[in-house]
Amino acid sequence: MSDLEPRPDTHVLGGLGGVAPRPALDLLPGKTVTLGERMQVRRLLPTLGRRMVGAWAFVDHYGPDDVAGTDGMQVLPHPHTGLQTVSWLIEGTVHHRDSLGSDVLFGAGELALMTAGRAISHSEQSPVAHPGLLHGAQLWVALPDGVRDVAPAFEHHATLPGFVSDGVTATVLMGSLGGATSPGTAYSPLVGVDLALAAGADVELPLEPGFEHAVLASSGDSVVEGAPVAHGSMLYLGTGRSTVRVRAEQPSRLLLLGGEPFEEQIVMWWNFVxxxxDEVAGFREQWESGERFGHVDGFEDGERTGAPPMPPVPLKARGRER
Structure with missing residues (x-):
């Protein structure tokens, strides 16, 4: 998914200054952002007070939206560098096409994982015949310096591993949890898990103490470590936790995200990391000139997302150190 804000903020991410050196319970203030003509998303990362969780650098949560009788999601070809996109649907279907020639429909419970690496462009659209509801999350993972210029790639995993415990059904998108390991390629130590909680569920799940973690309430309301987490909000859990207790009175879902704190300082602007x-400005210039990012089949040359203007002040990586 593209950041379609006409004047996107510059985000300086990474460094250890913002990493809680102990367990925390910080409710993150997401904001509503309009994508395209009508689609609205809740942006949870980056947000005020929290830039990253491990290598997770961007989290948009959308829906459930009634898209019956509309064209649903319509995101024209746009570029990416230096990151992975992790697309996760709870309801709906999305058509992914990219400059590698990938042409894939993916649906609820399937992982669409795109590694931008040195450069890629892609589109995301609801197919002409699509389900009436659209609900999911779009996440970006920053690539460490040693692999950020890796060759671009796309993976579609229709079946993912998981486990069931005390009313919780876990599906592992990225990394490992509870003995289940995702087939998705990861370039830094991280974890991403969908947790479907039945009514009355109450379970303690294992965590990697060296990771920082957060949970997104993607459906319904839950209680995490005694703290209420309402639908569409995110709770930052800090580091140093070996377990996390989750419970719910009614059926709900959580998205657990975590990873080793990302020490590098990076600049994220629009769709680039x-x-x-100067490097980011160069990416923008190459996209606008038609260089570097290839072509997405099925679209005319002018049918794509134009880059917004660069901000009036220089972009600098100013990561804080602990």
Whole structure:
């Protein structure tokens, strides 16, 4: 998914200054952002007070939206560098096409994982015949410096591993939890798990103490470590936890995200992750000139998302150190 804000904020991410050196319970203030003509999403990362959770650098949560009688999601070809996109649907269907020639329909419970690496462009659209509801999350993972120029790739995993415990059905999108390991390619230590909680569920799940973690309430309301987490909000859990207790009175879902704290300082602007303002400006210029990012089949040359203007001040990586 593209950041379609006409004047996107510059985000300086990474470094250890914002990593809680102990367990925390911080409710993150997401904001509503309009994508395209009508689609609205809740942006949970980056947000005020929290830039990253491990290598997870961007989290948009959308729906459930009634898209019956509309064209649903319509995101024209746009570029990415230096990151992975993790697309996760709870309801609906999305048509992914990219400059590698990938042409895939994916639905609820399936993982669509795109590694941008040095450069890729892609589109995301609801197919002409699509379900009436659209509900999911779009997440970005920042790539460490040593692999950020890796060759672009796309993976579609229709079946994912997981486990069931005390009223919780866990599906592992990325990394490992409870003995289940995702087939998705990861370039840094991280975890992403969908947790479907039945009514009355109450379970303690294992965590990696060296990771920082957060949970997104993607459906319904839950209680995490005694703290209420309402639908569409995210709770940051800090580091140093070996377990987390989750419970729910009614059926609900949580998205557990975590990872080793990301020490590198990076610049994220629009759809690019780089290491300096000049580098990001170069990515923008190459997209606008038709270089580097290839072509997505099925679209005319002018049918794509144009880059917004660069901000008036230089982009600098100013990560804080602990």
């Amino acid at each position: 780089g290491r300096s303002g």
